Amino acid sequence: MNDHFDRAPGAGRARHHPADPGFMGDSGDGDAKPSLFNQREPLRQPRTSPPFSENNISPSGDMVSGDCKRQSKPQYNTPNANSPSLSNDVSSLVKSSKLSASAPEFVPSTFTLSDDAAAYDDSEIYYPEPTLADMVTDFLGHLSSSPGSFDSDVEYITSMLNGCVTTEDLLQELVELIYTQSTAIPNFSYTGARLCNYLSHHLTISPPSGNFRQLLLKRCRREYEQRDEAVRGDADTQKKFHSFVLFLGELYLHLEVKSAKGGPNRADILLTGLKDLMISLFSNPVDGNLICAVKLLKLTGSVLDDVWNERGQSHMEELIQRIETILLDATCSRDVRQMLLKLVELRSSDWGRVRSAAAASNATPENDPNYFMNEPTFYTEDGTPFTAADPEYAEKYQEILDRQDYFHDVYGENGNDVFDFEDEMGPEIEEAYENFCLESEKKRQQ
Incomplete structure (x- = not known):
């Protein structure tokens, strides 16, 4: 069945038997006959090649005698650059072409833009x-x-x-946005109050209803009037x-x-307003209200x-x-009671401030409570801290100095031993040490 099957590309398509019985002859001399692989049709021209005139196409579509080569498709002659017909064909193609070098993109004529692609047009x-x-x-x-x-x-x-912000309505919206965020974002009341102070001096718009600061105070008054409820x-x-109360405390400290x-x-x-x-x-001393009052007094107590x-x-x-x-x-919890006691102690100590600090030249431990403030803190062997204000400071500090001198004498400044080996080494040890040094030097040189 495979006696006359031709494996060459394009061969055997006309169902004609080749002139020879096979690729190799049956003669004993083993001479090979020409292979049909060398007689296959030329490779097809690219589809994008411009069509040449019909004069260049061979009209023959018949089989060549003894060949499996078929002219079912038009064959193009090799174009000659000097051929006048080629130049005329190219000129005619250029004149009739609808392509443009300035086009934003090339779209083949057979391509159709889908509805989805048109919907995502960036221009629209x-x-x-x-x-x-x-x-x-x-x-x-x-x-x-x-x-x-x-x-x-x-x-x-x-x-x-x-x-x-160019209109009164936008200014009202801005005030409401800043107030809402300043009382809603945790720990933002400080930054929000600083921002309100800056905007009150640098926003240019000032409608008849009031500027930024005046509208902000009106917004705070609405919450203030509902305090009892x-x-x-x-x-x-x-x-x-409570968030509003703490924001108002920050606003009092920063709004100028x-x-x-x-x-x-x-x-x-x-x-x-803060007093009220x-x-x-304090009129409703539950834990939440008392904690808010303690925070407010710690924040503004000294200024108030x-x-x-x-x-x-x-x-x-x-x-x-109160x-x-x-x-x-004793209607509040134990932790809140402790917070209130600490607040009373803080106020009795003038909110932790020291007003009668002596001058640096005349300062002594007796007349300046901050005398030992910048002194270092030391620790004993059992981990107990002590400073210069400690009555036993001098004795403990001397022990530390003695311990440091001891380690310095034994180990040196950088922790290296400082024993005098020359006094403790005998003659035999010295000779062995010198031999060791010489051998080490010879190994390095090798």
Whole structure:
């Protein structure tokens, strides 16, 4: 069955037997006849080749005598660069071509753009401008995660807001966004108060309803007026109210108001508000309200005490008496009682401040409580710390110095032994040591 099967590419397609019985003759001399592999048709021209004129196509489609080569497809003659017919064909193709070198992209004529591809056309995609809420949320999120960059970024943030906040409604929205984020993000009240102070002085818009600072104080007043209901509300209401109280404390410390004399002062309206808020917190002495009051007094107690003392007001004494009354009633938990006791002790020590520090030249352990503040702390062998303020400091410190001198004499400055080996080595040891050094030197030289 395979006697006349031709394995050459393109051979045997016309079902004609070859002139020879096989690839190799049957004669005993073993001479090989020409292989049909060398007589196969030429490789087909690329499909993208320009079509030549019909004059170059061989009209013959018949079989060549004795060959398996078939002219079923038009065969192209080798083009000659100097042939006038070739140049005319190329010129005609260039004139009739619809291709353009300035086209943005090449799309074959047989390619059809699907509906999905057309739907994702970049030229028709619309990217909306970021809203004020998105911008402020990004700014505050950045300041919350990187509070150390406040001084370097606040000017850029303010310039962006000056370009966006151009109407009264947008200013109201900005105030609400900053207030909400300052009371909702944990530990952001400090940075939020600093941002409010900066914007109150650098935002250019000032509508008839009020500037940024005035609108912010109006927003805080709304929460202030609900203080009596908030301290008796549910857990979520109290938590929201406590965040507002701590933010208002930070705002009192950082918000600066220009006075008639020219120097910036704190907002006195916040001073009165903080007193009323603490009275409301103590009026319902549950753990959450008491903890909030302790945090507020630790934050602003020293400043409030100084201002009220300058004005001859005893508001701080009244607050401390309320705390002592709560301690006597013992209605709060043990941990909260401990916090209140620590707060009373802190206030009795003038909020931990030292006012009568002597000059550095005249300072002595008797007249300056900070005399030993910069002295180092040492530890005994059993791990007990002691400083220069310790009565036994001199004795213990001398023991440490003696111990250091001992180790220095034995091990040297860098921990190396400093024993005098020359005095302790005998003649035999010295000779052996010298021989060892000589052998080591010879090995290195080899």
